[in-house]
Amino acid sequence: xxxxxxxxxxxxxxxxxxxxxxxxxxxxxxxxxxxxxxxxxxxxxxxxxxxxxxxxxxxxxxxxxxxxxxxxxxxxxxxxxxxxxxxxxxxxxxxxxxxxxxxxxxxxxxxxxxxxxxxxxxxxxxxxxxxxxxxxxxxxxxxxxxxxxxxxxxxxxxxxxxxxxxxxxxxxxxxxxxxxxxxxxxxxxxxxxxxxxxxxxxxxxxxxxxxxxxxxxxxxxxxxxxxxxxxxxxxxxxxxxxxxxxxxxxxxxxxxxxxxxxxxxxxxxxxxxxxxxxxxxxxxxxxxxxxxxxxxxxxxxxxxxxxxxxxxxxxxxxxxxxxxxxxxxxxxxxxxxxxxxxxxxxxxxxxxxxxxxxxxxxxxxxxxxxxxxxxxxxxxxxxxxxxxxxxxxxxxxxxxxxxxxxxxxxxxxxxxxxxxxxxxxxxxxxxxxxxxxxxxxxxxxxxxxxxxxxxxxxxxxxxxxxxx
Numbered sequence: 326x327x328x329x330x331x332x333x334x335x336x337x338x339x340x341x342x343x344x345x346x347x348x349x350x351x352x353x354x355x356x357x358x359x360x361x362x363x364x365x366x367x368x369x370x371x372x373x374x375x376x377x378x379x380x381x382x383x384x385x386x387x388x389x390x391x392x393x394x395x396x397x398x399x400x401x402x403x404x405x406x407x408x409x410x411x412x413x414x415x416x417x418x419x420x421x422x423x424x425x426x427x428x429x430x431x432x433x434x435x436x437x438x439x440x441x442x443x444x445x446x447x448x449x450x451x452x453x454x455x456x457x458x459x460x461x462x463x464x465x466x467x468x469x470x471x472x473x474x475x476x477x478x479x480x481x482x483x484x485x486x487x488x489x490x491x492x493x494x495x496x497x498x499x500x501x502x503x504x505x506x507x508x509x510x511x512x513x514x515x516x517x518x519x520x521x522x523x524x525x526x527x528x529x530x531x532x533x534x535x536x537x538x539x540x541x542x543x544x545x546x547x548x549x550x551x552x553x554x555x556x557x558x559x560x561x562x563x564x565x566x567x568x569x570x571x572x573x574x575x576x577x578x579x580x581x582x583x584x585x586x587x588x589x590x591x592x593x594x595x596x597x598x599x600x601x602x603x604x605x606x607x608x609x610x611x612x613x614x615x616x617x618x619x620x621x622x623x624x625x626x627x628x629x630x631x632x633x634x635x636x637x638x639x640x641x642x643x644x645x646x647x648x649x650x651x652x653x654x655x656x657x658x659x660x661x662x663x664x665x666x667x668x669x670x671x672x673x674x675x676x677x678x679x680x681x682x683x684x685x686x687x688x689x690x691x692x693x694x695x696x697x698x699x700x701x702x703x704x705x706x707x708x709x710x711x712x713x714x715x716x717x718x719x720x721x722x723x724x725x726x727x728x729x730x731x732x733x734x735x736x737x738x739x740x741x742x743x744x745x746x747x748x749x750x751x752x753x754x755x756x757x758x759x760x761x762x763x764x765x766x767x768x769x770x771x772x773x774x775x776x777x778x779x780x781x782x783x784x785x786x787x788x789x790x791x792x793x
Contacts, residue, residue, distance in 0.1 A: 334436075334726055337783060338434050338436045338719060342439070345711050347439045347711070348428050351443050352424065355420045355424045355443060358419055359414075359445050360443075362414040362415070362416070362421070363445050364450075366413040366450065367414075367460070369410075369460055371480060371481065371483065373483065374483055374485040376394045376484060377394055377487050378393060378394045378405065379393065379487055380393075380455070380489050380490065381558050382489070382490075383492070387448035388440070388448050388669045389454060389489065389669075390408060390452075390453070390668060391561075391562065391666055391667075393405060393561055395507045397510065398467065401468045401470050401475070403466070403467055403468070404465070404467075404468065404514070405464070406562075406666070407461035407463050407482075407486075408668060408678060409452060409459065409462075409668055409669050410460040410461050410481060411451055411669060412678070412679055414451050415442070415675070417691075421443070421446075425441055425672050429441070429672050429707065429712075430671045430705070430712055431669075431712075432715050433715075434715060435538070435719055441669065441671070441672060454489070455487060455488055456486070456487075457485065458485045462479055462481060462665075462681075462682055463482040463484060464478070466565060468514065468517075472518050472520070473521065477568035477571070479572075479678075479681050493552070495511065496554040511561070512554075514561070515553075515556060515557025515561070518561075522560075522658075522659070523613060523617055525659040526611035527658055528637060528657045528659075529556065529616075529657075530637070531617075531618075532621055533548045533621055534548070535547070535548055535758060535760065536549060536720070544723050545723065545727060546724055546759065563662070565665060565666055566662045566664060567658065567660050567661065567662055567663075569665045570653075570661035570663040571661060572684050573663060573677075573681065573684065574649050575684075577649060578645065578680060578690055579644070579645060579649075579677065580664075580677045580680065580701060581642065581645070581653055581655075582642055582663055583642070583650070583652060583655055584637065584654075584656040585652055587612075587635070591636060592612070592636065595612075595636055598632050599615065599633075602628060602629050602771045612636055613659070616630065624773055627741055627771075628739065628741045629771070632741075632770070640655070640657075641702065642705050663677050665681060672701065672705065673701050676698055718786060721788070722786045724757070724786075725785075727759075729781045731781065732778050733777065734777070735776065735793045736755065736777075737754065738754040738755065738763070738790070739752060739773055740769055740774055741753050743768050748764070749764045752768070754776065764791045765791050766792065774792060774793075775793040776790040776792060776793055777790060777792075
């Protein structure tokens with residue numbers, strides 16, 4: 326892809342920013358406040374810089390929310406999980422806080438990010454960068470020998486990360502048998518937690534992610550399956566979020582991330598689809614057990630994973646102060662759950678962390694936290710929809726752009742979705758890995774087909790095929 330092509334795509338990304346009304350530069354008042362508080366954070370008295378914490382993030386990441394140290398203890402394990410203490414810098418109702426409520430979360434685009442907080446904080450003073458002392462919400466979660474949580478606490482503390490690692494490094498260390506200390510225990514605890522997740526009916530879809538990545542002078546769409554190290558790392562975040570939710574439910578105040586169980590008619594429909602695709606689903610088996618072990622490279626499995634994701638739609642935030650909500654669980658986690666581990670990138674996490682810190686300290690949740698807490702579900706819904714729309718639009722744009730000169734050509738594809746009321750559906754071609762609408766007669770769900778590209782328009786970000 327030429328430099329000129331990249332410029333054209335960059336123009337397309339800018340149009341997406343305008344269409345979705347993504348925030349632009351931070352107002353001067355926000356920058357001024359951020360530069361000031363970066364120099365005068367509210368630091369805790371407890372010093373735990375003795376903990377040999379590490380961070381594990383994608384290469385080049387600067388907004389480091391989490392650092393961990395894992396150790397063995399009699400009868401199990403201890404998880405130390407330090408979360409960037411954004412509240413040490415951001416004052417309620419200050420300029421940064423008000424701007425963050427407009428942004429909700431960091432939005433990622435191929436040519437850059439629309440950050441939740443000014444970079445002087447998110448990539449500097451508040452980030453858990455290696456070798457630097459930082460304020461943190463420090464979780465201590467004890468697990469038994471099977472990985473079950475037996476105790477959890479959180480307090481403010483000063484911490485210092487020792488190393489910044491990436492997933493490839495961690496995976497290689499484990500695969501080659503050279504992992505020790507925290508990395509060895511991450512694989513051990515991660516596997517135990519994944520087994521517990523399956524036992525309680527949780528769902529971790531093995532679906533590869535389609536993402537836009539730089540490619541020389543341009544961009545391309547790639548399909549990337551997560552490494553096992555990413556799944557183990559996610560389990561540490563999940564167990565912390567589950568501990569936070571339990572703490573809030575016991576105290577009868579909090580902000581939960583919830584996902585209702587799928588309606589019975591949807592489950593029945595997906596069960597029929599599994600039967601049609603020859604995917605075993607025993608009557609007593611939960612959905613999570615069915616998808617565990619499916620291979621998205623197998624056409625029938627890919628189709629089932631695409632179709633069955635309907636069972637995991639409808640995640641939301643719920644704030645409560647008093648009697649907990651009747652529906653307090655997250656169906657994919659198969660337990661109550663809260664977002665607390667990414668406050669540099671997601672607004673709700675800072676408020677949920679503040680609630681947990683107050684509960685753990687035996688103090689009332691501050692009035693300013695309670696006041697804003699009830700507004701956050703709607704804020705996070707709106708900004709989450711915007712972030713998701715931006716991600717989809719960028720993928721659609723790059724797909725249309727890379728195929729724009731191939732209209733009329735034929736491709737091998739897999740039918741991954743069909744319409745119930747009209748002919749056609751969705752297919753994924755092999756190379757480049759584009760998912761798009763396919764017109765024509767009734768498509769054989771899960772089968773391989775030959776399709777012809779009939780439209781690839783970067784202006785409308787539309788790609789369409791028909792059966793060849």
